[in-house]
Amino acid sequence: MSSNRARRIAKEIADIKADTHSKISVEPVKDDDLTHLRGQFMGPPDTPYEGGTYFVDIKIPSEYPFRPPVMKFETKLWHPNVSSQTGAICLDTLSSQWSPVLTIKSALISLQSLLSTPEPKDPQDAEVAGMLIRNPAEFEHVARDWAVKYAGAPKKESGEGSGGATAESIKKKQQKDRERVEKDRLAAYHGYSKDLIDRFVDMGFDVPAVVAAFEYVGIDKMDGQDYELEEAYMGDITARLFNEA
Incomplete structure (x- = not known):
């Protein structure tokens, strides 16, 4: 497994x-x-x-x-x-x-x-x-x-x-x-926008892992609203998901 x-x-x-x-x-x-x-x-x-x-x-x-x-x-x-x-x-x-x-x-x-x-x-x-x-x-x-x-x-x-x-x-x-x-x-989305989290889920990651990465990096929940992440945050989240951070 x-x-x-x-x-x-x-x-x-x-x-x-x-x-x-x-x-x-x-x-x-x-x-x-x-x-x-x-x-x-x-x-x-x-x-x-x-x-x-x-x-x-x-x-x-x-x-x-x-x-x-x-x-x-x-x-x-x-x-x-x-x-x-x-x-x-x-x-x-x-x-x-x-x-x-x-x-x-x-x-x-x-x-x-x-x-x-x-x-x-x-x-x-x-x-x-x-x-x-x-x-x-x-x-x-x-x-x-x-x-x-x-x-x-x-x-x-x-x-x-x-x-x-x-x-x-x-x-x-x-x-x-x-x-x-x-x-x-x-x-399961812990208050984050479903659409925002699902963009990472569509890359093959599961929801709990993405939410954990968001919380580790300190991404603002923005009251559950969808928005575009800055490129630097995207890199930090991706690195966390791949266990590189």
């Missing part, structure tokens, strides 16, 4: 451990292998998955962060965008919409959000999607039963609804969850 990739993954794991608020965790499957991880998060509230603990197998490709991590659920769950047989996931954040700005943490947050906002019209599991579209109440019943059986969720009293995964709840939560993912993505 390249030293840059190893440093980034190690930093991402450390950042996740430092963030106790999100209640997301990641650990290497083997202590000396940062390319194979195991993620964990709780089922989101007001969904059939509430109270369950969900484990995700994570494999880091050699091209990371320019290619997304390969993730699949270890915990069985009843969800239209997750295979009920293999745990394979249908999520654009882990495929066409992946960006080097994203992290293992933001990917796991996206998975957690997916449990709140299923997309039955773009399914990984057609049987589950069909049930959600035709009979949302039956879908909730089966999803909750699986959460109790496979994810350790507590049983609810008879007549107590989970409150999620209906058409109404999907519409209500969709925008909120998208905003949360976008906020996490932009936080």
Whole structure:
């Protein structure tokens, strides 16, 4: 594994451990292998998955962060965008919409959000999607039963609804969850202009490295506005990125 990739993954794991608020965790499957991880998060509230603990197998490709991590659920769950047989996931954040700005943490947050906002019209599991579209109440019943059986969720009293995964709840939560993912993505820029940082990202550097170089050189954040850097600063940043300063 390249030293840059190893440093980034190690930093991402450390950042996740430092963030106790999100209640997301990641650990290497083997202590000396940062390319194979195991993620964990709780089922989101007001969904059939509430109270369950969900484990995700994570494999880091050699091209990371320019290619997304390969993730699949270890915990069985009843969800239209997750295979009920293999745990394979249908999520654009882990495929066409992946960006080097994203992290293992933001990917796991996206998975957690997916449990709140299923997309039955773009399914990984057609049987589950069909049930959600035709009979949302039956879908909730089966999803909750699986959460109790496979994810350790507590049983609810008879007549107590989970409150999620209906058409109404999907519409209500969709925008909120998208905003949360976008906020996490932009936080990686530490207040600098996204366009300014991305000009270096387009040269093949990852966002955390560019931001660290900017902060080391002392580049003004200019309240997040884009602007042209002086040539001397460009040289200092580039030298820092290439470990020459």
